[in-house]
Amino acid sequence: MSEETSPVPPMPELPPRAPSRRRRPFLSGLAVGLVVGGLAVGGVMALVNDSEPKDPATASSSPLPEATTEAPQETVEATPEEVFNEAPGAQDFTITLKTTSKQCFGSAGCNITVEPNLSYGGLLPLNPGKTYSITYEVLGSEDGAVIQTMELSDQTSLTFRSTTVSTASRGVKLTAKVTDIEEQG
Template sequence: MTAPEMPKSRSTAWLITTVGAGAVILIALTVLGTLAITHRSKPEAAAPATASAWDLEQAANQADPEPAETTAAPGPTLAVSDLTLTPKITKKQCFGSAGCNVRIKVEVGYDGPTLSEDDTWEVTYQVIGDESGPIVGTFELTGTKYDQDEISLSTKSSTTKISVKVTDVAGIPG
């Protein structure tokens, strides 16, 4: 046997009533949920509490400014114009019209304020006279001390003039 069919007007009314009741329940749950969330997020009046020693220390640390760092006064600044570089020929072998193989060391002359032994400078220079073009090198200068390796170059002739010039000076943080 099959279940008796309801008249169409009754089943439509039943469906509308069921859906309407479900919508009312859903709206009620949404409103209640929103109220619960709103109630939780409201700040509650806090009763005055006694501050702990840790809380007092933290508040004092925030109120006290950190002491300013002191830095030593900067020493003299080394400028490109303060240095004079001169090539010192340590070895030279010439081959007639084929030119020469030459080894040089760069000698440093300084004309400026006294440099601190605590300051180190990186000096970049350019050697002119090599048949292939300029040679670029660097050395470190601390106070009046520097260490310079020998530089090898080839000249086009025995009369080629070799010169050295400073191209840059930069302080090295110490």
Template sequence: MSTDTPPPPASPPLPPEQPAPAKKSRTNLVIVGAAAAVIAAVVGTGIVVVQSSNGDSKPAATPKASASTAETVSETTEDSAATYADLDADSFSIDLKTKSRQCFGSAGCNVTVEPDLTLMVDSSSVDPDATYEITYEIKGDESGPVIDTAELSDQTSLNYTPSLIQTVSSGTEVTIKITDVTKMG
């Protein structure tokens, strides 16, 4: 009894194909981690910017790892509900600063003056988002009072244009007084 058996194969049979190991979950983990880092950096930068623009010693809202969203919103609301002083003419002291004077004997003088304003209230009580128009009147010009306006913004930044007046003589007294303060914005 002889049976014919086929000769053995030259190489062992190939095992069934196995799928490649999945790296997708690790890739997703890296993407989520990177996104979380970017979001944390943006939030951190925003807090620093708000802190520096407010001029406060603390951020407008300090997120805490264990704080709930309601607590963080409550802190933000309390900080944004700050009240500021109502500025009026009595909130400032004003003097004139003479920048230049050119006199012509008995014909009078050309005088360039600027307002020298002093805030009489704490600057932190001034609304940092508002601009205040401070209207003032200069007396001593030969053709009558000169009315001009300065703008106070960012609590301490004052903008104005120097005034050129002409006096009738070198002995003319030039005076200034605030006539109105208006809050814009």
């Protein structure tokens, strides 16, 4: 018996290409972008429509605004009132001392003259129309704490007197702290 074989079709030179799936993500992304864009435009249109008057007597049914002979009114924007720290406390200020002169006498200590350097760190600005009396202590003196007062006006103008103290030794470092704030008329 003789077997019949069917002829084998010739093989292509290149392997068959799988269908490209690159279009699907692109088309999906395009569709999502159009939907999101449409929603955004719809939201903006809704906001615009919400800002138009709801009163039927003043609402216009035509898409174009009616011509008027009146001059357009300027919109006056209300400027928000500036809020100030009406009751600043000692915790709102920091103070450092600047040495303006220092005269030491061997192991006997030093005479040191210092000036206050005040910084404000409150959350709200100080009222520029008010003057504040700021009491502070200079610490590290041979005779104990020295209490001084300075005045702050226009938020930046500081009036004070220099402080001269004697220290027990050359290595003493003077410090200061704010102890009280009073508002002046």
